[in-house]
Amino acid sequence: MTTDATIDNQPFHYEEVDFFTGQPYEQWKRARQECPVIGSDPNGGLGSMLSTPDRQAFQITRWDDVEHVLRSGEVFSSSINAEHIGQFMGELILAMDGQEHRSYRNLVAHAFRASQLERWRDTVISPTINMFLDKISPIGKADLVRDITSRYPVRVICAIVGVPVQDSDQFHGWSEKINTGPLDPEAGLEASRSMRAYLEPLVESRRSEPQGDLLSDLVHAEIDGQRLTDEKIYGFLRLLLPAGAETTFRVMGNALTALLLYPETMARVKSDRSLLPAFIEEILRWESSVTQVSRVAAVDTEVAGCPISKGSAISVLTGSANHDSSRYENSEEFDLDRPAKNHMAFGTGQHQCLGMHLARLELSVGINEILDRLSNLRLDPDAPAPVIEGLAFRGPQALPVLFDAV
Numbered sequence: 001m002t003t004d005a006t007i008d009n010q011p012f013h014y015e016e017v018d019f020f021t022g023q024p025y026e027q028w029k030r031a032r033q034e035c036p037v038i039g040s041d042p043n044g045g046l047g048s049m050l051s052t053p054d055r056q057a058f059q060i061t062r063w064d065d066v067e068h069v070l071r072s073g074e075v076f077s078s079s080i081n082a083e084h085i086g087q088f089m090g091e092l093i094l095a096m097d098g099q100e101h102r103s104y105r106n107l108v109a110h111a112f113r114a115s116q117l118e119r120w121r122d123t124v125i126s127p128t129i130n131m132f133l134d135k136i137s138p139i140g141k142a143d144l145v146r147d148i149t150s151r152y153p154v155r156v157i158c159a160i161v162g163v164p165v166q167d168s169d170q171f172h173g174w175s176e177k178i179n180t181g182p183l184d185p186e187a188g189l190e191a192s193r194s195m196r197a198y199l200e201p202l203v204e205s206r207r208s209e210p211q212g213d214l215l216s217d218l219v220h221a222e223i224d225g226q227r228l229t230d231e232k233i234y235g236f237l238r239l240l241l242p243a244g245a246e247t248t249f250r251v252m253g254n255a256l257t258a259l260l261l262y263p264e265t266m267a268r269v270k271s272d273r274s275l276l277p278a279f280i281e282e283i284l285r286w287e288s289s290v291t292q293v294s295r296v297a298a299v300d301t302e303v304a305g306c307p308i309s310k311g312s313a314i315s316v317l318t319g320s321a322n323h324d325s326s327r328y329e330n331s332e333e334f335d336l337d338r339p340a341k342n343h344m345a346f347g348t349g350q351h352q353c354l355g356m357h358l359a360r361l362e363l364s365v366g367i368n369e370i371l372d373r374l375s376n377l378r379l380d381p382d383a384p385a386p387v388i389e390g391l392a393f394r395g396p397q398a399l400p401v402l403f404d405a406v
């Protein structure tokens, strides 16, 4: 590819793609064809979220380039993640590079292996989804976002971590304030302090008396005599809810939207559950909740022939890569029968999502139980049809449905 293929500072009208309700896929499709590395206009648009008057920002749209950037950690550093959210979360795995990142990840990775997570299926995940289904099933009518998806992964994470589930709303509230700390720093810092004060006695009790939960794993994890410092333990705990709950809740909404909008797909998956894993992977490709991750150029470099100077901010558009027609036929379409191929929903390289097996497990158990227990599930014809929307985070705001009451 030559520099002709990249049109620096070409005005891509992201200001027309609303952060909460926008539909970016058409713009990204055009970018992949005409301008695969978008240089941002510092005065407006998505790229400018990361740019400052003295720092340029770029967006990477094609599969090959997204893969290259995410697999070249020495060239494209994650340290940019410390600038905004790191102030509120503390020492953040998402913002570490190189050896520091490897050592930290090794210490926490054990708890997130698929084999380790299986124990939560019957003890936490299945009872949690069934508790929510018990509440709605006699009614015959629900908003699946309000009544299930927005609450189920949060509760699962709290139970796995070892936070008493009766405190999960409080924990969720702090987590949201920490997450939106860059918009309201005072509230973000206050929530960060409160969450730590709340967690301290729990952490201390796990040190003396391990309970088989994630908190116990974190405080006792040891490799070559190395343990996590307190700052790293609290930093990790502050990241877990936004990283695990907000993401999975929206993907589950996207999956249910697809089942409701395509009743023939719902009928196939309902009658043949061996199709469920392929259905979940295609949802993750077609409509993931996270469409981009951030990096900063650690050296002068180039992507697809476009020069990128040291210090430039990079939005790596994993959502666009997942729709790249050079990798997927009919890439904009949802297709349950698509030949299996890896996708970018969980990123790739050294920061690939640590919680992907947990996300898959929650999605699989959750969708299975919904299909089992809500018979004759359909959209409520008197309510507006659901829309998957948003620029950086995508999901439906509501999913009004009807089903047979039992």
Ligand code: HEM
Pocket: 078, 093, 094, 095, 105, 157, 239, 240, 243, 244, 245, 247, 248, 251, 288, 289, 290, 293, 294, 318, 344, 345, 346, 347, 348, 350, 351, 352, 353, 354, 355, 356, 358, 359
């Ligand atoms: C469908 C749901 C999920 C999606 C779409 C998702 C997406 C992602 C992506 C794209 C990254 C890479 C970030 C980067 O490269 O900068 C990531 C990292 C991460 N995710 Fe997830 N995630 C999901 C669920 C979860 C869950 C359930 C957890 C934990 C309970 C989790 C914990 C993490 C952590 C700790 C990292 C940082 C890994 C590192 O920096 O080495 N995620 N996730």
